[in-house]
Amino acid sequence: EVQMVESGGGLVQPGGSLRLSCAVSGFTVSSTCMSWVRQAPGKGLEWVSVICSGDNTYYADSVKGRFTISSDNSKNTLFLQMNSLRPEDTAVYYCAAFYGGFDPWGQGTLVTVSS
């Protein structure tokens, strides 16, 4: 059974850092592209970042230089290191595999950036 479980969200002050994790079972993270997508409260979906073949990474302009996506094949886990966080980064963060479309998705983890 495929499962993707995010963790690491929480409340952080502006300028702070968080590291999100997405533990995957049922397939290997190195077998496809893996991505983060976020959704601010009451808003639409925003693609954040993707990692393909373990080392090709791409980012939305809004997070470039502040966020880093990575994966650990031994733990079969996807990560998102988020630095210099801003209030506008407040959102539910979903991890998702990508096979022509984002599928499957995790349940999401809430990140709140506020003082």
Add this chain to the structure above:
Amino acid sequence: EIVLTQSPATLSLSPGERATLSCRASQSVSSSLAWYQQKLGQAPRLLIYDASNRATGIPARFSGSGSGTDFTLTISSLEPEDSALYYCQQRSNWPWTFGQGTKVEIK
């Protein structure tokens, strides 16, 4: 950045009716377009990929068409459980982008 514009913003129809949702790209995305359904409080679910291919387990009443800049998601006969937000998304150019969504309401 490719902008995806979805219309209408809200669609209110009765069960059994046909729903037609539009997604227009600011430049050609070839067939690199997907559609998602998101119900309240849930993660999105992939419906259609590469413009017209139904994802695994998606009912046949959902279909996608189009290429280039104009795309359509059709729900042939609405069921009460189809009440949701629907998003299109392109993977033709970086950064990948989503449309702003269409809300489908069932009367």
